[in-house]
Amino acid sequence: MTGLRVLLVDDEVEFLEPTAERLKRRQVECTAVTNGEAALAELARTPFDCAIIDVKMPGMDGLTLLRSVRHDHPRVAVILLTGHASVELGVQGMELGAFEYLMKPVDIDELLDTVRRAAAQKKRA
């Protein structure tokens, strides 16, 4: 285990499960949830190094969740994921304090690398 604890939030279960599995296989302690409310509940229960959030979700969307995380759990780094190749949303997310913005489909090594950098930066902070 790298000791990295990651919360993965995506409404698309078919994407969520394999991605979580792949991260776990790479020694990342990964908790997968399908909506913003569940994510906030998990964050309240367990300390995480990083949250990977899908921007487009029904109910509470990624940017709203991002705001809540930034507000309630400032030590948790946020990486935004989306199929929406909109630079604007990415820029908006970055302005709101996201660490990085990745587009789906995302390469697992790139994701892992981003998670590590995010966690490292948070530790330094």
Place this chain on the structure above:
Amino acid sequence: MAELSPNPYLRLRRQMFFALLAFGLIPLFAMGLAGFVANRESVETRTRNVIEAMTKNRRATVELFLEETLRQLDLMVHALPIAELSKTSTLANLRDEARRERGAIVDLGLLDDHGKHVAYVGPHDLGNVDYSDQPWFLQVMLRGRYESDVFLGFRQFPHMVMAVKKRELDRDWILRATVDTDLLSALVREGGLESGADVFILNRDGEYQTRYSPEHRLMEKADLGPIPPHSGTRVVELARNGRREFVATTWLRNDEWVLVARQQVPGFPVLLFAHSAVLVVFLFGLFLVPALSYLIARHRLRQVRGLEDERAALYESVAQSQKMAAIGRMAASIAHEINNPLAVIHAQVGVLDDMLTDDASHPSTAAFKERIKKIEAQVDRGRKVTHRLLGFSRRVGPDLESVDVAAALDETIGFLEKETEAEQIQIVRDYDRAAPIIRCNLSQMQQVFLNLVNNAVDAVGQKGELRLAVACAESGVEVTIADNGPGIKPEDMKRVFEPFFSTKTNTPSHSGLGLSICQEIMRNLGGRIAVESAPGVGTTFRLWFPLAGDPGQENHGRSGHKEGEA
């Protein structure tokens, strides 16, 4: 299209023509009417004055004639003694002499105080007629002179009797003359008359005393009704046979006779055109107003038509933009729908890959891994397509920033470094470092570069060559992206900017949207895009960016489109 068919135009022109005609003719006729009224007044006043003057003048003439005739008789009777006057030969001489002068005296007779002829010269045998009980005889005996009314007498020609008394040898003698009144008629009419005018003399009973036209039958009553005696000259307006006329009257011979002059009031056309200036203006207007109405209507309609055409062109261009926007929205939704399954496939295949990595004991592991790599490659291709589609749909407002075009181009090439290196494509740069910094939307500009360079890389294939140039251009910067690929077939040149047009049928990753996106963006940026291509030699795209981006200038885009088709 919103363009009107020719019929409504014609109808519009007709309506405009008649409206203008009405507006032109109404004042014209108003002017004509005003002229008519003014003319009527002046013409009537003039007519009235003329007839009044004429009446006075004729009255003087008639009175002079009667006076003179009477004086002639007076002269005769007093110049000679009765003994001389009693001779028929003397009377004949006197009559002939008088006739030579005026021609009015028809016969002459000398009567004694018993009313018996002493001598007589004339066309009739009146020698034994006894006048003693005749009213005129009594009158002349009483007053010394006498003038009768006009009568036809025995010979059926108008004449009147004049008589003068003389006292000699202690007796009264009377010289009597018959006066031919046709001469009087001629005198009254002397000098001629205007058309519609008439002059005559009536006696107290309203009977004609003169004749010169068939209408005047001597001694018959005129159609004027009783005319009460009055002094001086009087002019009245009467209606006769549906025509208005002025009638001037003046009494003469101690109110025995009345001189009448009548003149018809001039009718409408005469009144309207009494002044030639009014007539000229009126006729001129009558031709000018319809001509001008026609010309103005035609001119205005042409303007309307021009505006209509402009509007239609604008509508067309807006429709084109809307079509592009709709395609963009559709592309975006398709991209989203496809991108999510791609992400799922990618993640699931990733898990498979991990599982194979964990359990390398299986004999086919290597083969599975190879297949997985191929699936991932295809997913990646799909990803690129969806991302490009999403880029097309991105309708970012024109945020203008200062852009170094060469730097922007280089940055874009950077995205494609992997591909160009893998394909060993040589990139030749020819950047004019003096090219100005322009105001433009950087991300949109880069999207155009990316599309074009991507196309070029695909076109040249392995060991191809790309030539990139940035140069100063008229009020802007020109970017040239040229490749030495196979070029575009002439028959395809017209369609390269159409959405979903693609010649790369063997490479399904191409949506066929790339160039239409570029054109759309260039249009939004107020720039131009043009393409030249020669099969076997290569394709060159020329881009022109204005110094200061003007997103509202559709025209640049349109002209760019035309250049693209050339």
